[in-house]
Each structure stands twice: as structure tokens, then as C-alpha cells.
Amino acid sequence: MSQLLTRNASHDPSRTSWVESANQPGCDFPIQNLPWGRYRLKTANTNDWHLGVAIGDQILDARAADVIDTDDLNAVMALSPQQRLAIRNQLSEGLQTGSAKQAQWQALLTPQADVEMGLPCRIGDYTDFYTGIHHATAVGKLFRPDQPLMPNYQWVPIGYHGRSSSIGVSGSDFKRPQGQTKAPDAAAPSFGPSKRLDYELELGFFMAQGNAQGEPIAIDDAEDHLFGVVLLNDWSARDIQAWEYQPLGPFLAKNFATTISPWVVTNEALAPFRAPFTRPASDPQPLPYLDSANNKAQGQLAISLEVLLQTAQMHAAGLAPVRLSLGRADQAAYWTAAQLIAHHTVNGCNLQPGDLLGSGTLSGELPTEAGSLLEMTQGGKQPITLPNGEQRTFLQDGDTLILRGWCEAEGAARIGLGQVQATVLPA
Template structure:
């Protein structure tokens, strides 16, 4: 760790010092923004309290590697900054931390834009998107719904399972998600039908943005894997469960997933997450990872304690002014596979990752059923509705429902940092 993690450091931006704020000076996450409703160019920014440091405006006030990094983040995506690797992003983060610290505003004050006045763009040009399946608790509970006698397939504890997703339908928080059509096969039916999904679900995930890539044909070793990661965001992997149940054999989900994925605008760097590291462990009796997925250094610090929550607001709740109701909470510390293992496995065959590529962690569910990161788990496949505070209930999402994810890290001796939020609202299906 370094001076940017000092829990006693405070900022001349007053809101950054508010207890419990997602964006204190110890965080400094990245996004791409512009003033809402304007014709301004999209450009990179860094959150500090309720403000955004406009990196295009700030670049001329910095020097050296930090200035180069700020200029790289001044375009309509963060790809150029990501490609420079962690050292450049760290230099920029350190320079901003020093310039924002203390009691007196600096020249950087004229580079601030209130977050309430901003709108956001997907923070990177995402060339490829891979979604993993890192929660053994999610995999077991969902598997039990379809295979009660063998809920977890034999390869799960050996292989970080993933599938290739669709990058073109990834949107930023606030995305309007049209209920998808797909083939479904009703129980007892002799033929499928094309219909709007009746079992639309969310999946509470984190997204991992790749920084510096690797050349085609050159695997990334486990202990070097995190040096290829720029940071993490929130991710909602919208899922049409009835479509998925019919189509996923033998090659996995397709139309059940490719219609929408929503991410938060803010990317929290791995450096900012450093105080929240934990040892990575594998339960006694479970198979230990193959050598390319295991090392002493990895076991010492590869887990990260990130609290994640899902909340639901129906159209009726919104109409009455009722806040979204929390439906589940878990932690990334429960993940069976780590960020480093995801990267190492993805590249072990020589696959090349590129700056701005996105990896999904898969649904993050904890060991208790209340920590389930999807409705299919919480409702036991739609058999046990979730009852909301106003008396409404849900087995799966209905039109007009808004799903909100939040995430944060906290521990004694460190300043709490957060990820902001990711929201998406379900729209009715297009007419057939």
C-alpha cells in the first residue's frame, strides 16, 4: 500500500470527507462523462466526493507520467489509459490524491464538474466480453433446481467456467432493458414457441476491466495476472431463465443472455482495493487447483472483500415514491475463483486479452440462501415469491421493475470506499 490509502487523509472537497461516502480521496475511481444534455465531448473523469475531476481539463496542471496518463484518459474511452498499464494509472491516482488533499483548494478546483450535472458513457470500447461462473454457492443452488442428484458438475472445482458474451449490448447504468423474445419449451409441450420471456432475472456480478493486454500465443502467469487488470465495476447480467433452460444444451446460453448487460459507470482500481485483500483459500477436501492456477503469493492475498447488494423497485413503488427494497447481500470474498485465476485461465491457451476487454465474475452468492445473487435462487426456481415491503411479490422481474446494485469495501483501519451503483429498468417486449 502507499500514501493514497492513508485513512487519515482528507480532501478540500467537503463531500469527499462525509462518512460512508462511496468516493473519498482513498478511492478515486474512473469514468467517462460529459455534462448532461450537452454536445460536449465525452472524456475521462475521476470521482472525488460529489464531484468529478475532468481529466481533459486537469492534464495541463499535472506533469510527467501523471500528465501523460491524464491525456490518455481525455478521449471518449479509457482504452488508451488502460493500455498504458497499472503504473501509469497509479501515477495519475497519486498525483490527484496529492492535489486533492488538504484544506485549501488548488488549481484543480476549476476542473471539477458536479456529478449531479453529468451523464455517463460505457467507460471503454469493449472488444470482447467473457462471463465467468465463480460462485460455487450460486452454481450449486441453480444446479440443484435442474439436477437435484448432481447439482455441481464434476469440472466446476477444476476449471474456472466461462462463456463468450456479447459486447455490443453492454450499456451503462440507467439502461432500459427490453424484455427479450426467445424460444421456450413449456413442461409437457411437444414443441417450443417463440414468446417474450416470462422468467426474466438479474444476476449480481462484478465486472473486471483488462488494462495492458498480452500478445497472442503468450499465456499470462497467475502471479502476473493482476498486472493486466485495470479495475472493477458493478455488472448486471440480465438473464431470461425460460429461454436459457431450453437453449443452453449443449453449448451454453445464447439469446438468454445476449440482449443486455448493464455496468456501473465507475471503475474502481485494484490499487484502491488493496486494503481489502484477504487470503485465498480452498476448502479442505476440495481438489486443489492445478499448478497454473495456484501459488503461494496467490493464496496469501488474492481474495477481495467487496460487499454487493441487489435492490428492487417496482413501478408501483416508484409511483408512490417508495425507495427500492433490498433483496439480497453477499460478498466477493466467497468467490471460488479469483480475478487472477480468471485471467490466467482465460489466457493459458494463448488467447490474447486486449485493453478494455471485460470479464464478468458470474453471480455472486454467499453460503446462506439469503445471500443469493439472483431471483431464481431466492425464489427457488419461482416457487417461493419474494415479498416486498408494500405487499407486492416477485418470482421473476415484471415490466417497469428497476434493479439496483451497489457495492462497497470497509474494514477497521481503512476508509470505506464504494462503487456507486448500477441501475436498469425492464421495458415491455416488442409486439410479436
């Protein structure tokens, strides 16, 4: 069992911080969380980026606080698990109520309201997986009612390489993509803005230490290589995808934009939030390189996931975003993050600190837990009606999509992943 997943004093739910806002009920960033992000002052016209740790509604400048000696999160990710644990403990002790550090660190706080967040790190490679079995089944049903799941699905953690350059942080609005699409009955494709633009609710896993080419990461070591987790929206143009994806997979349907939340919640912080792994006994059991007693014991990340939509009309009318779905990652994912890392490297492929792995769309079994409009509207056939009377099959220009995530467990303080939002601009 990874030492990162052992609870210690930093997880103690009774621990409070001298940063008062961190002690408010419902706060995403109490002292038990301590996620990492990259920020600069909104007023600064420079590239003066800092690495910080969120605490309540503030950010602690981690380099100035002398817990790290870099403004490069990739360098922090490259540290050993022991070093990462030591940094967490140092941060937790320094920020706790009564700490001798208070006088010094108080001066190193910046209100989150005053900063612009950047991507947390350099993302060398981005891989997107397909671990949501209910999503894979629901999408498969639209194409193959008799055999919705491909024969490989329960054996292989299906994944493909995505685009790094177009990953943006929350708030990165983007233009509706244009491209080729072809109606089933059309003789030839046509060109224009996508008419079936969708979101996908995912978690993003940031890699810590990587592996040398040719040296796989064993399943029992994999948790130590996971730095932390963000929310990830894998925007998808369904009509472009349907025409382009044979035989090499999605390309322009996905690579125009991917959006992530700015705060990376560490694997250490998530230690109290694990749920049993729920693969039915009647399913094929994983091959040995994907299986271990530790992996079963460690289980899935238990994270609640919520999707909200605010249309342009709602925004203009001052209406708050409405919930489209609410579900749980551990009830959606068929493979653990450790299994993804073991699988990704088993052929010798090298992962690097800061690489990002997407979970795939995390839909639950119920319609209220669907992680995309494709599922919610049964392939665009059944529009959903919003409280203000508007209807949607797919996203319209001006729609703002918001993902939120948080963790709650018996005997643990609630922590949050914050949120990721972005607005669809006209093509």
C-alpha cells in the same frame, strides 16, 4: 506480490480532500478511491466526452488536470502498472487538503449531478465466468439434485464469451426479450416475451495491459493486468436459456442486455480490501498454472454487495427500493480474478485493454445472500413477498433493479463502487 496491492499514502484513512463532499461519512468516492469514468454534460448536445475521476459528488476532468493526455480510457488501461500507480499518486496528492493544485483543479470540477455517464471504455470482448460456487450449486440442484456441481467445476474456472454490443451503463433501461421457450410437457416451442426474466449480481473486471496471442499471462503477473472493478448485472431470461443452451451454452437468454456501473474502481484502490482465499482443503487443489503463493496471499476482493428492487407500484407510491439480498464477494467466489486471467490466456487467447470479465453470480451460502431470483424463489416455485405486499418469482415490467457495492476494512477508509440500476420495459 503485485506492487499495485501495496498500501501507500494514497490509502491513508486520515487523508482528506479539499473537495468537502469527499470527506462525508458514507461517501462512495473519498480521496482513497479515485475511480475512473466517462462523462459529458447533460446540457451538451455534442459527443464531447471526457475522462474523469470521481471525488465526492464532483468529477475532476483528468485530461484538463494534466494527469493523462487522452480522453480514451483504453489508452490509460494500456499503461504500465507503474504508470497507473504514478497517476493515482498524482491525483491523490493534488486532491488532498492543502494541495497547491487546489486553485487550478477547482475550476476543472463538474458536479456529478450535471453529467450523463457513458460506458467507461470500448469493450472489445466480454467474457462471463461462473465463479460463484453457491450459485452454481443452487442452480445445479434445481436440475441435478444428486450432483449439483459439475465434475469440472472445482478444476476449471468455467466461463463463456458474452455479448459486447449490448453492454450498457447504469440507467440503460431495456425491453423484456422475446424468444423461443418450451414447457417440459409441450410438444413444440412457442414464441413470446420471456416469463422468467431474472437479474444476476456480478462484479465486472476490466483488463489493463493485455497479452500477445500465444503468450499466456502467468498467475503471478495477473494482478498487474487487472485495471479495475465495476458492478455488473447479467440480465437472464431463464426460460429462453433452458430451451436454447444445449449444447453450446447461453446465447439469446443473455445477450439482449448487460448493465454495468459507470465508475471503474481501480485495483490499486482496492488494495486494502482483500480477504483470505477460502477453498476447503478437502476440495481438489488448483493445477499449477492456477496456483501460487502470491495468489493465496493476495486473496479475494472483499466487496460487500447489495441488491435492491423498486417495482412500478412502489415507485408510483413513493416507496424506496427494498433490499433483496446482502452478501460478500469474497464469500461467494471460488476463483480469484488473477486465476480467471491466467486461465483465460493459458491457451494463448489474447486479452486487450478494456476487455471485460464477469465474475458470475456472486451468491453467498445463505438465502439472504442469493444473487438472483432463480435462487431466491427456488426456480420460481416459492414467490417472495415484498413489504408492500407484492409478490415476485421473476421480474415484471416496470421493475427497477439496483446493485450496490462497497468496501470496509480495519484501518482503511470505506470506499464504494457506486451503483448500477436499470428498469425492465415491456417487450
